[in-house]
């Protein structure tokens with residue numbers, strides 16, 4: 001028998017547990033208190049009932065057990081942790097897990113980007129700790145990034161891949177670095193989108209340009225779906241927000257580079273996205289998915305620009321796409337050079353199946369090749385010249401080298417990497 005333990009039933013935990021149950025796997029689901037457990041139970045039951053109704057079968061609710069206690073852990077084969085993105089909390093949870101788990105239970109974390117090695121070090125079985133990074137909504141998105149820690153055993157990684165396959169996910173093994181592959185790239189894409197708001201765009205304009213380009217959802221709708229509080233926790237832990245930073249008058253440069261505090265200011269107002277019914281957009285009620293424009297956000301953005309003496313300018317859809325797509329691809333080249341992804345095709349698969357990248361454009365690396373590497377380089381140089389305090393716009397070494405060597409086809413990029421040290 002295969003039993004899985006899902007820890008945390010928030011945005012991600014409930015979708016992960018539903019994916020497991022749909023694959024016929026028994027799940028013990030745990031939360032911190034009765035209220036959270038009941039909210040998770042209701043949400044998961046509704047998801048399973050909708051799915052069963054569509055397929056004309058009965059929902060496999062018998063595979064689910066809900067509990068507040070770690071005692072039911074003894075017999076589980078796999079744990080998937082999805083508690084808040086907080087290193088200390090996760091380490092604490094991992095330590096507690098090891099007191100009750102069988103010696104050979106695989107411990108997986110759904111962290112968005114924390115150091116898997118550091119988490120593994122909090123356990124008594126570093127070789128059995130692997131990242132299993134699902135994507136929101138977790139019962140729908142096909143991608144699973146399997147994060148290979150430096151001490152994860154090949155058997156543990158292959159078991160995580162096998163579980164992913166059983167869940168009908170598209171699994172991609174990636175190396176361990178902040179944000180892994182998808183979110184490390186997403187960070188730069190998000191940064192550009194937020195800078196565009198500072199410079200004069202609205203969330204609606206940016207999202208419209210991205211959706212016309214072919215993204216399933218614009219970045220601000222995606223942020224509301226995922227929850228703005230996740231990134232807020234990450235920035236707090238990175239020292240970008242904290243006691244040394246004056247939150248009344250947030251600065252626009254931190255740790256030596258451009259920083260936009262707009263998302264932090266939204267979180268301070270309790271606007272976490274869909275889960276609170278308000279984020280970059282407005283929703284009818286918490287949990288609703290239908291994004292509506294919010295006049296308060298437009299005023300909030302204009303007040304912010306006034307405060308900093310920024311004159312809003314008209315931003316074209318072309319600029320939105322170039323800054324977002326080329327900053328994504330630029331980071332992709334760095335990821336390839338560092339051996340965090342096995343090949344450009346893996347990066348493309350991650351974006352197609354994890355982030356709703358337009359299929360007909362083939363993924364950010366394929367798109368860069370289609371546009372022409374020399375064009376991408378020229379555009380990045382142009383935008384970096386306009387924004388010298390944004391290091392991520394500086395063209396990567398690998399992109400420069402590929403252009404200097406005549407823009408070889410995508411299948412040959414890896415052979416142009418000097419001293420490749422794979423993290424896989």
Ligand SMILES: CCCCCCCCCCCCCC(=O)CC(=O)SCCNC(=O)CCNC(=O)[C@H](O)C(C)(C)COP(=O)(O)OP(=O)(O)OC[C@H]1O[C@@H](n2cnc3c(N)ncnc32)[C@H](O)[C@@H]1OP(=O)(O)O
Pocket residue numbers: 047050111112113134135136137140141178179183184187216217222225226230231234289354355356
């Ligand atoms: C350098 C250091 C960096 C550190 C890291 C930085 C971290 C930054 C923080 C980031 C936060 C963490 C994010 C993360 O780790 C990775 C992510 O998960 S990012 C989010 C990725 N997801 C996407 O990009 C979603 C893209 N959208 C899509 O692909 C489609 O729009 C979608 C599949 C969601 C819906 O497609 P559609 O055809 O419209 O579907 P249906 O209407 O048929 O519905 C199917 C199903 O999906 C549910 N659904 C639809 N829309 C939404 C929505 N807006 N919100 C939630 N759920 C939605 C719908 O209810 C259906 O569900 P059922 O249960 O099947 O009925």
Ligand SMILES: NC(=O)C1=CN([C@@H]2O[C@H](COP(=O)(O)OP(=O)(O)OC[C@H]3O[C@@H](n4cnc5c(N)ncnc54)[C@H](O)[C@@H]3O)[C@@H](O)[C@H]2O)C=CC1
Pocket residue numbers: 007008009010011012013030031032036081082083084085086089093110111112113133134135136225226227230
């Ligand atoms: N939101 C997203 O789009 C994605 C998030 N992730 C990651 O998944 C993890 C969870 O994120 P979300 O689901 O968004 O957070 P969330 O805030 O929606 O849910 C977290 C849940 O964990 C519960 N929890 C906290 N401590 C716990 C404990 N000790 N035991 C049991 N449950 C506990 C909370 O009560 C809460 O329900 C984080 O590590 C996050 O970075 C990964 C991929 C996508």
